[in-house]
Amino acid sequence: MSSDNTSTNTQAHTQPHATLVKPGVLALLMDAGRFGQHGLGLTTGGPLDAEAFFWANALVGNAPEATAIEVSVGGLELRADTPLTLAVTGAQMPLSIDGKPQPLWQSHRVPAGSLVKLAFAESGARAYLAVAGGFAVAPEFGSTATVVRESIGGLDGKALGAGTTLPLNPPADAPALARLPEPLRPEYATTPTLRVLEGYQVAHFSTAQRALFYSNEYSLSQQCDRMGFRLSGPALKCALGGIVSEGICLGAIQVPADGQPIILLNDRQTIGGYPKIGSVFTGDLHLLAQLMPGAKVRFAPMDAACAHAELLLAERRRQQALKQLETPS
């Protein structure tokens, strides 16, 4: 036992780490999500913009599910206590290292003692900050994803606070610096059309109600968080009142009695009893994740076979893009 303690202590001294000086609006430690735990009522969590999360890790040579920080809106400051390599992707949140502006979508070497700042987003809403090796956090129920509502994941199930020491895994090898070429980066639309797989109780929405849904813009209300985005626009009527509670998947669009759709996201409750018209295509959810309250979205129906093919193509494009990473000048 005592030798274990000694080794832990030694590790604590040599383990690379950083200090979160300011969390900004909301900073959460996040891996790819918590899967296989719905039986306990645990939600998945995980990055709202899975695409940007993937690239943040890829650019520092991490495994796709390595723990990174999801930064909402911005205002984060991090001090490198030991040298590290980091990358920021996602929203246009101006990045600076020791006051010097640095580009997103590429990795940077940060000397010990440097201050990394992410200003408030100029466009978009969420950025991902990954460090080579990943943040060293013990998984809970198989994942490090922080779900504040459930007090699970991250550090003590909480959003990161000022002054927190963040332990890092030592990177296997010093990763080569990399940049995702601009044409390969995700395009974030200002008024995206989110494609919808019709399902669940769609048969209980009349043709007229479906036409209303697809022919109008809906705006994001103030009630938007990691659990779900509540929209406002023309009210939809479902022929069913309540339903018996059933499982809710990522992106499901539920329509409560007031007719205002709610898109359920990563921290959604696992089951619920409102009728659903279908679900937003998972490949479009990163577009939604980058919007702020007040932004508008449109919807378009999508065929399930087409959705499946698109997911396979997206994965193939990712794998191709991984081979086309540039060395930053």
Add this chain to the structure above:
Amino acid sequence: MSDDKRPLLAIETAGANAMIAYFGAPDAGIDDQAASAVAACASALRAAAPCWLVDMVPSYGSLLVTYNPLEADPLTVRATLKRCAQGEATAGRVSQLVRLPVYYAPEAGPDLEALAERAKLSVAEVVSIHTETLYRVYAIGFAPGFAYLGEVDERIAAPRLATPRTKVPKGAVAIADRQTAVYPAPSPGGWNLIGRCPTPMFDPKAEPTMPVQSGDQVQFYAISREEYLALGGSL
């Protein structure tokens, strides 16, 4: 559980990586046969353990299945679900009877007296009706460890509060329509509170994490204030 097998009603697309099998109509209410069919299908799928299976949410009359779209296409998932739904119930986990202590009193259940009054029963009658019923765990969700139990005897069924409470305490035993539950953690809620249970319904550090699982049976029994406090309850 039942020999009388409930046919699969439909398998619907839920999302680009999720499908839902219905054994009861979404507006059909609580149905024991549908619940048995859900449990049998979930256990068959768990036993088959296809590489694409990511997660499952069994509920009253439906089974939501999340899959990895890089490992299977929707047709494969649909075919597997259909097979699991139609196969004989495999020898899955045997459901257990879990007995949970409850301190029934106005100080622990602020809606107990109003519920009794509404039902034109005494508080003691409400307690005895609530404790003599054997409840089935129909679903787990809403929050970690929140088990939906049914069905509450019609005499003590009560609609949700017009204005939900912003904070329901941990361990609160509650009724909504013909469902009953124990709140695993403090949360907002609109159910009628009739008592408090000192048994933790979700403890991430315990093994098992929850005292009940979907398909189990639950029976409540009344305890005194002293017993409640001695079992670790707080007021």
